[in-house]
Amino acid sequence: YYKMVAMKHLIFQPKLSLKSFGKLLTEFDRLWSKRRGSENPFDTMLNHLRDCFAIVMCLPLSEPDDWGYVSNFGGINTGLGSVPEILRNIMTIEGGTEIRYPIFKRQSTGTVRRMMAIYPELVISDYGVDNQDDINSFTGLLVRNIRDSGGFKELMNNSDIDRSFLLNRLQDPKNIEQSVPNPFLNARTYGQLFIQEQDFSVFGEDYSYKFQGVKHQREGVPQEVIEFILDAPALIQEIGFGVVATWLRTSEQFNRFEELTYQAAFGSYYQGNGVFTEVLASDYEDYETYAKIIEETQNASTLGEAAFGGYGFTGGLVSNPSIPEELQLKIFTLWPDICTMYGVDYDEYEALNLVRISVNPAISPAMVDFVLSINPDLIFTLVENAKISIGDNIVKRLLSENPAAIFKNYNLNIRSYKNVYKDWVKILKKTFGGDTRRFKNLVDGLSIRRMVDTEYDGHSNLLSYVRQQMRSENYEWTRYWRGGTYKKGLNLPTDTNAAPMNLERERPMALVDEPQLIDYPQLIWTADAEKEDDEHRFSNIVLQKIDTVTLEDDLIRVTGRRYTRENRNGEEYNETYNSVNDMYGFIPVEDRENPDIKWRHGIILVIFDVSNPEELRSLPEWRLNTTERSVKESLEFYLKNDKLTNEDILNVCEDWKEGFTINSETDRFSIDLYNCFSIIDKNALWTPEIVDKYSKQLFNNGNAFRTYNNLSASAEILELSLSDNETEIYESIGRFLRDMPQLQLWLMGEQFQKTIPILYVYECLVLPHIRGEVKDRARRLRDMRLAEFLNFIRRDEEPEVNDAEEMHSYEWKGFSSEMNTILINYCERMFPSDPVMQERLMQRLISGKEYVSLEEMADVVGGE
Incomplete structure (x- = not known):
């Protein structure tokens, strides 16, 4: 037990x-x-x-x-x-x-x-x-x-x-x-x-x-095993054609597999070398012939399994990254025709399998053309996933629809790739005219009852609500003009009045002399009015939401919805007007029964967006809907392309150096140089050239350098960090001399303690202007890397260099030899009768695996 x-x-x-x-x-x-x-x-x-x-x-x-x-x-x-x-x-x-x-x-x-x-x-x-x-x-x-x-x-x-x-x-x-x-x-x-x-x-x-x-x-089935399987067709049937199809690698293997697939699918009807026994429509009328067709093609589903892996949507030739170009087209063109001839099903999931071949890195140019002829929308799948070369026609389409998709395809010619990026940046930086849906959102958010029903909240509140829709503090882009026979002032805002100027009063006309055509969505609010006891009272109110205005020949076709107090749910209408006058109820001079009455309404207010929504769509759809996340992802895909040179990355940084605020219909955000830095850091793309060019942005008092895990200082920054010339430091990185310890401590922090040049540690110890806390850090690094420090000191050609920075009583006339003596004596004192343990301690000390400062060693052996 x-x-x-x-x-x-x-x-x-x-x-x-x-x-x-x-x-x-x-x-x-x-x-x-x-x-x-x-x-x-x-x-x-x-x-x-x-x-x-x-x-x-x-x-x-x-x-x-x-x-x-x-x-x-x-x-x-x-x-x-x-x-x-x-x-x-x-x-x-x-x-x-x-x-x-x-x-x-x-x-x-x-x-x-x-x-x-x-x-x-x-x-x-x-x-x-x-x-x-x-x-x-x-x-x-x-x-x-x-x-x-x-x-x-x-x-x-x-x-x-x-x-x-x-x-x-x-x-x-x-x-x-x-x-x-x-x-x-x-x-x-x-x-x-x-x-x-x-x-x-x-x-x-x-x-x-x-x-x-x-x-x-x-994965990685040996070629010998594949040859063994192809020599025993029964094994393919047992394992599955869709599985074996993914193991093939050589042209000979694909050819043999194709032959074996035809034999298994069509029996004696396959004559070899790509020749099939033709079946005529009359053959199906003869019972014996028809029975033979059924018998010989009973395994015809093998063809679909070999091509697409059966109904599991995994495996099959379509997934094999070594599939030859000619076989790619065969499984989508010839093989369906063969099955049709024999009256058997082949591929009822063509759309899905087109996607699968689109992401196969082996897809051929001819197959790309075929895929796009069947489904042009797969262009984005092809561009983002397949290793294909992209022609100018595809690039042009993507520039208008979604240029960011190109950034994922590193197979593109690098010159074309960079040109796409330049066009992408230009479009991103174009001023966004406004939200194309803003007027629709205003209209959809209206309270119809408050616009047409005076009994709901009174006449004055109704007018106040109508005014709200035209005030710039609510909608800076809204505009209106007013017409009608009612001439009393309605206290409408002036800054959004789009009527022609009244030259005498130097402000827009309160009532237009004639209607102003608005040929895009608008609101038309009409009413009769009178004033009683200093209150405007309205009747016969009609609100029209105009969705489309189409000019055809001399006619104006309008579609929209009309609302009244009696029908607040509204009714659709489709009107054709002979003129602008008809559309807005203006009476031409020749048609007036009363010369003073030139409108059919007491009040007509036409409210609209200052910009035609269609004009706002001068930007591509992708730009209108861009988001901060999509821009940053595209920028990262671009910068990660290993074909870009250091100069290319610097050019990207310059593109965003000043920063830019991007407005879209769905987002408002800024992209600047520090976003580029974050991507560069995440993907470890820093180079001395990048660090030196943007040293002020990285190392100024904002301490941006602390936020980047993969950033390391260049030789220029290391040298500058030890300078005592405040003018030089400020002009280079925007710091004052008193702020340098933060940078010096970072350079000797845990991240760089094993890689910082030992010379830098030495300089921090001996330079008189280096602050105490920095010297303390340098001492710790010296003791961690003692062997390296000793070797450096031995190479020093100035015999007067000593340990003055320590400010203690020991005079080191022979710096390196004295340090060695202290080290040896310390190990002997710690293990006086065990040479093996002395050697182990020595190794641990000089390798930095065990930390004992030189001061402590000196204290221990000081009596000798």
């Missing part, structure tokens, strides 16, 4: 060597052979310990974030979930370099062989196991988590293990529900296992067994 308890504790020790683990496993094997085969405490303890051996051997535990650190597995309380970080990430020094100590290495040829014998369930296929928390979670666990090449060979040598199980992907060490390729499946081993397989149909299905994502390793 005590031996088994000790074993359990030992095998969970992370630093237990593989050799020691193997000895413990051998000893456990000896105990396992003594089990009694009944329910008793000894056998119960043996079974529990066997599970523990399986856990430490199979679960991934070598990295701190491996999923094996769980508190419970298969009903066993492991306690691994509470293991602290320090025990998951054990570091050691090897050759002066800090490395991670190899922990939980438990697999080898011998341990795998012995574990299979002790615990056969670990290598049994786990198909159909659903619950990972019960005892069955051990089923197949070793095969799913094999991590040793010799161990994998042992699995291959075990004839009792399902061959297809060994062809599985392995469990992802970081995620129990995902999988990774099996690194031990090379072309030779894959071929050996494949040929030994008995049931090839398993390769044709997307098994998800116990863990989502753990499937057969079908």
Whole structure:
């Protein structure tokens, strides 16, 4: 009992060597052979310990974030979930370099062989196991988590293990529900296992067994296996034409596969070399001939499966990135015609499969033309996803519809690519005239009752509500003109009055002399009016919402909706007027019965947008609807193109250097140089040229440099940061000398402590104008990189250089030799009789893995 308890504790020790683990496993094997085969405490303890051996051997535990650190597995309380970080990430020094100590290495040829014998369930296929928390979670666990090449060979040598199980992907060490390729499946081993397989149909299905994502390793099927399959057509049928279609790589393989597909689909009706027995319409009238057609084409669905992968919309030739150009057109043109001739269905999902071929990187120019002839809207799918070359005609269309789509296609000629970007920027920076829907939104938001029903809120409030629609403080773009026979003042706003000017009063006319045609959407409010007790009182109110105004010959066609008090829901109307006068109720002089009455209404108010909405659409639709997110995404796609030169990126920065506010119908936002910096930083595109050109924007008192994780200083910035010339500093980066410590501390911060030139650390120590907190930081870096600092000092050609910056009593006439002496004496003092420990301490100190300041060392050895 005590031996088994000790074993359990030992095998969970992370630093237990593989050799020691193997000895413990051998000893456990000896105990396992003594089990009694009944329910008793000894056998119960043996079974529990066997599970523990399986856990430490199979679960991934070598990295701190491996999923094996769980508190419970298969009903066993492991306690691994509470293991602290320090025990998951054990570091050691090897050759002066800090490395991670190899922990939980438990697999080898011998341990795998012995574990299979002790615990056969670990290598049994786990198909159909659903619950990972019960005892069955051990089923197949070793095969799913094999991590040793010799161990994998042992699995291959075990004839009792399902061959297809060994062809599985392995469990992802970081995620129990995902999988990774099996690194031990090379072309030779894959071929050996494949040929030994008995049931090839398993390769044709997307098994998800116990863990989502753990499937057969079908990617990268060796060419030898493909040749083996093509030599045995029955295997293609068993695996599935749609699956095998995705494995083909060479022209010869595609040709052979095409021939085999025709044979399987049409039997004796296929004569070989692309020749098919022709079937005439009269053949269907003869019973025997018709029966033969049915018999020979009963597997005609094979053609669709080979092309498109059947009804699962996965696999098939359409998804193969090596599909030849001529075969691409065949599966969309010739193959449907063949099926039509034999009266069988082929592809009822053409639209979806056109999308699938559109995202295939192998799509040919001829196929692109075919796709666009069937569905022109797939241009955006093609441009964004497929690796195709884009002609000028496509570029021109995308510039008007969606130029941002081009930025995702790095296959475009770089000159055309950059020209698209330039046009995109020009259009983005064009002034936006206004929201094309703003007038419609105003009209749709009106309260019809308040506009036409005086009994709802009184005459005065009705007039006040009408005035609201014309006030610039509410709608700066709204305009109106007023006509009619009622001449009393209505206190309408002047600034939005679009009537001709009254030259005498130097303001727009309160009442126009004749109607002003508005040939786009508008509101026409008409009423009769009289004034009683200083209140305007209205009657016969009519509100017309005009949606369209069309000028044809001498006629004016108007569509819209008319509202009255009696019909507040309105009624649609479609009117044709002979003239502008008819449309607005103006009476020409020759038609007036009373010379003083020139309008058919007491009041007519025409309210409209200062701009014709159609004129606002001078910008493309994509520009009208652009958003901050879409612009930033497009800018990032563009900058990430590795064909761009450093100069190109600098030009982009110049485009946005001054910043620009972009208005659209859906958004209002600004893009500036700092947005470019964020993209450059995110994608690690910084260069010294970018840093130097925009040093003022990056390193001024705004401290923008602190926000960029991948930014590093150029040589010019390093030199400038040590300067004591305030004029030079301010002219270069806009900082004062008193502000430089922030920059200096950043340069020696954690991000750069291993890469900052050691010369910079030295300069910070010896320059008299460097502030104390900066010197403290420099001392820490010096002590972390002591060996490098010592080498630098040894190369110094000025013997008078000393440790004056330390301001203590020690005079260093021979700087490097004295430092070496202090270091050696310190190590000897710490381990006076152990040379090995002295050497280890020395290595840790000069490599920076252990930190002791020179001052502390000097204090320790000061008495000598």
